Amino acid sequence: MKKVILSCALALTFGTAAASQDFNGYIVKFKKGSNLLEQKSFKSIGNFEKLSLSFGDFAKLTNVNLSNKAISELANNPEIEYVEPNWIIKVDPVDNSEVAADPKYSQQWGLINTGKNSGGWFSPGKAGEDVNAEKAWEITKGSKDIIVAVIDTGIDYRHPDLKENLWTNDAELNGIEGVDDDGNGYVDDIYGYDFANNDADPVDGHSHGTHCAGVIGASHNSIGVKGVMANVKLMGIKFLSDSGSGETIGAIKSIEYATKMGAHITSNSWGGGAKSEALKEAIQAAYDAGTMFVAAAGNSRADNDAKPSYPASYAVDGIVTVGAMDGKGNRSSFSNYGKTSVHVFAPGSNILSTVKNGSYKKMSGTSMATPFVSGVLGLLLANEPGITIKEAKERLMESTVLNSSLSNYAASGRVDAYRMLMNERN
Known part of the structure; x- marks a missing residue:
C-alpha cells in the first residue's frame, strides 16, 4: 500500500x-x-x-x-x-476478524507454544516457537516502575484486563479539573493524550492500540489473557483516530509527550508514507533522552534492506525493528524482512489480545509482533534498572534463538525473553 x-x-x-x-x-x-x-x-x-x-x-x-x-x-x-x-x-492490521468469546491463556501461543495452539486443524504449529515467557516469569514479571507508551489508536483504559496496569498522571488525577496541574502544556491528561482530536481522552474507539497494550501488559488476574508483563504502567497516547487515520505531526507530538512524561519504551505499531526528517529527529531526541523506540517492520512482504520502511528504517540507534513470525517459527507471509534492517522476529500471526469494550480478538501483523518485543524489553528494564538502550538492544539481539527459517530475514533471530534475562548469547 x-x-x-x-x-x-x-x-x-x-x-x-x-x-x-x-x-x-x-x-x-x-x-x-x-x-x-x-x-x-x-x-x-x-x-x-x-x-x-x-x-x-x-x-x-x-x-x-x-x-x-x-x-x-x-x-x-x-x-x-x-x-x-x-x-x-x-491502521493496517492484517487480520482482525476472529473474536474470542471465551478467551483463555492456553490460546496465547506467542507466550507458550504447544504446537496445538498455534496452527490449524491439519497444520499444527511447532512447540517452543514462542518468546519463552513462562521461564522468564520465574525471574521477573515486570515492574510498575517501568512505563511503556503505546503510541497508536489509544487504549481502552476501562478494559478489565488493562485497568490495573495503566499509567496515570498523578498530578492531573489529584489536581483541579480544567487546570494544567503539572505544567506540561496539556490539561487533564490523566491517562495520556489524544493528538488525533487534541483532547485529554486517549480512549480507543478502534481497538488496534488496545490490542497492542494487551500483548504488552494485560493483567495476570485470572480473567481474559496475559500480557508479557504482569506488572507495568501502560501510557495511552493516541494520534490515530477511531477510523484509523492520523498524521506525521501527530506521531511527532506523541513521541515528544511520551519522552517528556518519562516513558522508558515507546511501542510503535505503525508506519508508512515517505521519509520524514522531522519524525527522525523526534525519535533521535527520544533516544538522547533515554527512551527506546520499538517499531513494526511492515506488512507488505518487502525487503526493508532494498526498500526502506519508515519509521522502522531510520538510522537511529534507539530503534528496534520487529518482523512477524507464525506458530511454526516461520516468517509470517505478510511480514517485511531485512538481513540488516530488521533486528528481531516475534509472534505476529493470529495473536489473541484485548480490544475495546472489554472484548478479546485475534489479529495478525508486525503490529502484533512489536508489542511482544516492547514487553520483553520491559522485563529486562525491570530486572536490570539502569541498563542503557544500547546494552538492552544488544542483549535482545544476541540472545535470540537462531531459527534457521528466519536466518535470511533478520540481523538476528526469534526473541527469547528467558535467554535475554539470563544473558545467554549466541
Whole structure:
C-alpha cells in the first residue's frame, strides 16, 4: 500500500512521493532564532500551528496546496531549515476478524507454544516457537516502575484486563479539573493524550492500540489473557483516530509527550508514507533522552534492506525493528524482512489480545509482533534498572534463538525473553 499505514511503508521527494501518497499540509522547521512565523507576509501563505519541540521550532502549515516551485522557494528561505509533507497515517492490521468469546491463556501461543495452539486443524504449529515467557516469569514479571507508551489508536483504559496496569498522571488525577496541574502544556491528561482530536481522552474507539497494550501488559488476574508483563504502567497516547487515520505531526507530538512524561519504551505499531526528517529527529531526541523506540517492520512482504520502511528504517540507534513470525517459527507471509534492517522476529500471526469494550480478538501483523518485543524489553528494564538502550538492544539481539527459517530475514533471530534475562548469547 502507498499510504502511511500501521506497520507498513515510506520514501521522500516532493514531486513523485508527494503525488503518490496522501498528506495534509506541510511540516516546516525554522532555524534557531527565526521570527519568520511572526511576519504577516509569511502568515499569508496559509494556516500555521506553531510547535516548539525539544529538538527545534516547527509549524504545521495547512489549508494550502503549494506547487513544487513554491515549496522549493519556501525551503530556500534562509530562516527555514526544511519543509516536508505532513503524511497521513492509517491502521493496517492484517487480520482482525476472529473474536474470542471465551478467551483463555492456553490460546496465547506467542507466550507458550504447544504446537496445538498455534496452527490449524491439519497444520499444527511447532512447540517452543514462542518468546519463552513462562521461564522468564520465574525471574521477573515486570515492574510498575517501568512505563511503556503505546503510541497508536489509544487504549481502552476501562478494559478489565488493562485497568490495573495503566499509567496515570498523578498530578492531573489529584489536581483541579480544567487546570494544567503539572505544567506540561496539556490539561487533564490523566491517562495520556489524544493528538488525533487534541483532547485529554486517549480512549480507543478502534481497538488496534488496545490490542497492542494487551500483548504488552494485560493483567495476570485470572480473567481474559496475559500480557508479557504482569506488572507495568501502560501510557495511552493516541494520534490515530477511531477510523484509523492520523498524521506525521501527530506521531511527532506523541513521541515528544511520551519522552517528556518519562516513558522508558515507546511501542510503535505503525508506519508508512515517505521519509520524514522531522519524525527522525523526534525519535533521535527520544533516544538522547533515554527512551527506546520499538517499531513494526511492515506488512507488505518487502525487503526493508532494498526498500526502506519508515519509521522502522531510520538510522537511529534507539530503534528496534520487529518482523512477524507464525506458530511454526516461520516468517509470517505478510511480514517485511531485512538481513540488516530488521533486528528481531516475534509472534505476529493470529495473536489473541484485548480490544475495546472489554472484548478479546485475534489479529495478525508486525503490529502484533512489536508489542511482544516492547514487553520483553520491559522485563529486562525491570530486572536490570539502569541498563542503557544500547546494552538492552544488544542483549535482545544476541540472545535470540537462531531459527534457521528466519536466518535470511533478520540481523538476528526469534526473541527469547528467558535467554535475554539470563544473558545467554549466541
